Amino acid sequence: MGDKILEFVDITRSFFGVKALEKINLQLKEGEIFGLIGENGAGKSTLMNILGGILPQDEGCMLLDTQEYKPGGPSDASAAGIEFIHQELNLFMNLTVAENIYIHNFPTMQGTPIIRKREIIKRAKDLLESLGMEIQPTALLETLAPGERQMVEIAKALSMDARIYIFDEPTTSLTAKETTGLFNILKRLRNEGKTIIYISHILGDVEDLADSVAVLRDGKVMGSGPIQDFSIDKMISLMVGGSFKQIFPEKKSIPQKEKLLEIQELSQSGTVKDINFSLHKGEILGVFGLMGAGRTEMARMVFGVDPYSDGEVYIEGEKLPKSNPMASIEKGLAFVTEDRREEGLLMDVPIVDNLGMVALPDFCRNYTKIVNGKQLNEEAEHVSERLHLKATNLDVMPAKSLSGGNQQKVVIGKWLLKTPRVLIMDEPTRGIDVGAKYEVFNIINDLADKGAGILMISSEVEELIGVCDRIVVMSRGEIMDVFEKEKFTQEAIMRSAFRQGMIATATEGDEDEIK
Amino acid sequence: MKSNRVLRMVLDNTTFVIFVLLFIVFGLLAPRFFSVKNFENIISSASYIGILAVGVTFVLLTGGIDISLGSNMYLSAVVFGLLLNNAELPFVISLIGCLATGLLVGSINAFIVTKLKVVPFITTLVTMTVAFGFGILLTKSTAVNFPDSITLMSTHKVLGFIPLHIFIFVCVVLVASVYLGYTKPGRQLYAVGNNEESAKKAGIKTVPLIAHAYMISGVCAALGGFVSITQIGRVNANFGEGIEFQAIAAAILGGASLFGGIGTVFPGTVLGTIMVQMIQAGLIFIDVDIYLQPIVQALIIFGAVLIDSFRITQLKKLERRHIMKV
Numbered sequence: 001m002g003d004k005i006l007e008f009v010d011i012t013r014s015f016f017g018v019k020a021l022e023k024i025n026l027q028l029k030e031g032e033i034f035g036l037i038g039e040n041g042a043g044k045s046t047l048m049n050i051l052g053g054i055l056p057q058d059e060g061c062m063l064l065d066t067q068e069y070k071p072g073g074p075s076d077a078s079a080a081g082i083e084f085i086h087q088e089l090n091l092f093m094n095l096t097v098a099e100n101i102y103i104h105n106f107p108t109m110q111g112t113p114i115i116r117k118r119e120i121i122k123r124a125k126d127l128l129e130s131l132g133m134e135i136q137p138t139a140l141l142e143t144l145a146p147g148e149r150q151m152v153e154i155a156k157a158l159s160m161d162a163r164i165y166i167f168d169e170p171t172t173s174l175t176a177k178e179t180t181g182l183f184n185i186l187k188r189l190r191n192e193g194k195t196i197i198y199i200s201h202i203l204g205d206v207e208d209l210a211d212s213v214a215v216l217r218d219g220k221v222m223g224s225g226p227i228q229d230f231s232i233d234k235m236i237s238l239m240v241g242g243s244f245k246q247i248f249p250e251k252k253s254i255p256q257k258e259k260l261l262e263i264q265e266l267s268q269s270g271t272v273k274d275i276n277f278s279l280h281k282g283e284i285l286g287v288f289g290l291m292g293a294g295r296t297e298m299a300r301m302v303f304g305v306d307p308y309s310d311g312e313v314y315i316e317g318e319k320l321p322k323s324n325p326m327a328s329i330e331k332g333l334a335f336v337t338e339d340r341r342e343e344g345l346l347m348d349v350p351i352v353d354n355l356g357m358v359a360l361p362d363f364c365r366n367y368t369k370i371v372n373g374k375q376l377n378e379e380a381e382h383v384s385e386r387l388h389l390k391a392t393n394l395d396v397m398p399a400k401s402l403s404g405g406n407q408q409k410v411v412i413g414k415w416l417l418k419t420p421r422v423l424i425m426d427e428p429t430r431g432i433d434v435g436a437k438y439e440v441f442n443i444i445n446d447l448a449d450k451g452a453g454i455l456m457i458s459s460e461v462e463e464l465i466g467v468c469d470r471i472v473v474m475s476r477g478e479i480m481d482v483f484e485k486e487k488f489t490q491e492a493i494m495r496s497a498f499r500q501g502m503i504a505t506a507t508e509g510d511e512d513e514i515k
Numbered sequence: 516m517k518s519n520r521v522l523r524m525v526l527d528n529t530t531f532v533i534f535v536l537l538f539i540v541f542g543l544l545a546p547r548f549f550s551v552k553n554f555e556n557i558i559s560s561a562s563y564i565g566i567l568a569v570g571v572t573f574v575l576l577t578g579g580i581d582i583s584l585g586s587n588m589y590l591s592a593v594v595f596g597l598l599l600n601n602a603e604l605p606f607v608i609s610l611i612g613c614l615a616t617g618l619l620v621g622s623i624n625a626f627i628v629t630k631l632k633v634v635p636f637i638t639t640l641v642t643m644t645v646a647f648g649f650g651i652l653l654t655k656s657t658a659v660n661f662p663d664s665i666t667l668m669s670t671h672k673v674l675g676f677i678p679l680h681i682f683i684f685v686c687v688v689l690v691a692s693v694y695l696g697y698t699k700p701g702r703q704l705y706a707v708g709n710n711e712e713s714a715k716k717a718g719i720k721t722v723p724l725i726a727h728a729y730m731i732s733g734v735c736a737a738l739g740g741f742v743s744i745t746q747i748g749r750v751n752a753n754f755g756e757g758i759e760f761q762a763i764a765a766a767i768l769g770g771a772s773l774f775g776g777i778g779t780v781f782p783g784t785v786l787g788t789i790m791v792q793m794i795q796a797g798l799i800f801i802d803v804d805i806y807l808q809p810i811v812q813a814l815i816i817f818g819a820v821l822i823d824s825f826r827i828t829q830l831k832k833l834e835r836r837h838i839m840k841v
Contacts, residue, residue: 074716075718090713090716090717091713092705092706092709092710092713092714092776093709093776094705094706094708094709094776094777095702095705095706095709099702103702103703103706103717103719104717104718104719105718106699106702108698108699112698113698113699113700113701114693114697114698114699115697115698115699115702117697
């Protein structure tokens with residue numbers, strides 16, 4: 001390992017008054033693989049976006065070769081020899097592999113705009129071969145498997161010949177074989193003196209691969225140093241911390257025996273596999289998993305937005321038809337979607353109309369089907385009081401005038417007008433402040449007390465532990481474990497989501513998948 | 516998996532499949548359809564619409580649309596006639612004036628779409644009306660007649676055997692195909708049409724790229740107008756009327772997508788253009804009532820768009836997110 005190449009000094013960054021990063025101090029050496037780990041929202045992405053020139057820091061500075069490094073945008077980062085391989089792909093499905101790799105800088109014949117096709121094909125072929133990838137440079141990108149596309153994105157970054165590469169969760173769409181190939185590439189790059197920042201949720205990979213590691217939690221460095229000093233156990237305990245920061249309202253009722261929702265053998269090729277669980281009356285059932293675990297996909301199938309190939313969904317013993325959200329709503333199912341802006345609300349439309357969106361047919365007069373505005377307004381006022389919605393003039397103010405927390409209450413409110421039996425909530429507390437979270441939990445508890453069943457998807461273990469009666473853990477489209485309330489511990493749940501230990505429920509065929 | 520592959524092959528080659536089907540259907544219904552003379556006619560009348568369709572293919576690749584084609588063609592033809600007849604300018608200068616008018620209308624479209632950020636449909640709807648208005652204003656809606664020297668050009672055979680209009684069409688197709696398939700701006704146009712955001716992130720200058728597509732479309736409209744003039748020798752107020760829809764239908768039948776990023780000039784748009792002409796000729800051969808033909812033509816356009824959206828949803832389905840490691 002060589003000299004110091006990059007140093008973060010007191011990097012601080014806030015978003016709307018919330019500190020996303022607080023006095024981050026880290027040092028990276030030339031020719032090392034530097035593992036960066038932490039829970040969702042710990043600040044890894046923010047830190048890397050600052051390094052990649054996508055965001056500026058509020059305070060502190062970065063030193064590249066002891067010189068101050070101040071990128072004004074992604075192109076400055078590129079010029080300084082820093083390449084960021086993002087988790088989401090920046091590729092063009094209608095172009096070939098070779099064209100995708102050289103799209104930003106096609107070599108052309110002198111004096112003409114004509115691309116040296118043979119040259120880019122040859123160069124791409126050499127590059128891909130040197131990476132051990134069996135991908136035809138002339139293949140259209142849309143014909144490649146997701147993992148192969150990811151490899152093309154990586155090849156594109158490597159074609160830039162940078163000094164520091166940032167890999168953000170590069171293995172999420174790779175097969176076991178592709179992952180091994182990638183690791184060999186990373187090791188080779190390290191031996192060539194390149195520095196690699198490797199962000200991953202798979203701690204086993206970090207342990208095998210990295211030379212040094214840093215653990216972030218709540219925007220602070222919880223520990224950093226040579227990988228030898230960090231066992232997986234230590235990494236997990238640093239990541240999750242020991243204390244509860246949040247307070248949760250107490251749930252009065254306990255789940256009853258009656259099954260409200262039952263899911264049997266739900267499968268869809270490539271997305272989820274053999275999902276089995278049931279939700280009882282008065283129960284709050286948490287669904288935990290890392291990003292891309294298939295939780296949202298599963299919820300969408302149950303509600304009927306997406307199709308599934310096998311399995312059945314029952315509501316109170318009655319089979320629910322596939323891909324039919326209308327029928328789901330009629331049977332008393334509600335779905336609070338993950339993305340308020342895109343899926344949950346009509347941002348420019350008055351609050352009242354947002355609240356009335358689902359239940360609108362109930363407010364229509366007989367025969368004429370004209371909406372009874374007065375009745376709707378009254379009911380909306382009623383719900384808004386029940387939810388402690390901080391809003392005036394429900395019939396005039398658009399949804400976008402509300403704060404994030406109050407917007408979320410409107411999303412929940414539109415289902416309450418329909419008195420649902422089963423509520424599926426996808427990340428109901430994302431992007432809302434602590435006070436609003438508390439109120440959302442209160443609403444959920446209240447619904448459960450009244451006999452509804454709640455399926456709550458969340459990426460925050462703490463809140464699931466604080467609110468739920470049981471927690472289902474998903475990983476790569478499968479259920480890993482189901483935890484009963486008395487067995488709730490952050491470590492056990494995280495381990496399960498990371499496929500570290502507690503793998504007794506996994507099937508044999510998956511063994512090679514578990515690292 | 517296997518049925519997916521078959522479905523995919525059909526979806527990727529819808530143009531060719533429909534072409535062959537129509538060919539066989541018309542042939543069976545009217546055996547006279549299979550005559551050399553008929554095919555010559557089809558190719559001849561395909562040439563000027565083909566030039567317009569090639570131009571609009573560029574715009575479609577960006578995910579935009581240009582419905583000002585027909586009016587632009589009319590205005591450019593009027594300018595050509597006035598320069599030639601009234602100003603008595605030489606042929607070459609007049610032709611340059613004609614093409615420059617097309618470029619101007621295309622540039623206005625480009626400016627409004629890329630700089631003023633007005634959606635392409637509305638933009639070109641406005642320029643369609645304005646360009647037509649200028650044409651009427653310049654001619655007081657009288658017809659412009661062209662001298663025999665122009666109409667005689669249509670009998671001219673390049674290299675002794677290729678009719679001029681077909682020669683021009685072939686040249687346009689050749690240049691456009693090389694441009695789209697093998698040059699830097701050409702390939703980047705596909706990237707922009709696939710995903711404008713990603714293209715920006717990849718360092719592609721999207722504004723000039725989208726702008727030049729509209730300009731090319733404008734020039735092609737004027738050139739198509741010129742080719743049509745050599746064949747009919749007269750420009751009246753309904754010259755070019757509704758041509759934009761034939762051109763767009765041809766491009767889409769040829770596999771270009773209204774959503775951008777998909778489409779080729781050859782074989783795609785060329786095949787689509789010939790198909791549109793083949794349908795028109797075929798309807799005559801099988802004695803469809805002349806008053807029914809506009810309706811049938813509209814149905815062709817509808818069919819083309821329907822196939823396009825069906826194809827897109829099917830392709831999306833085949834690409835649905837796979838998170839599990841298979």
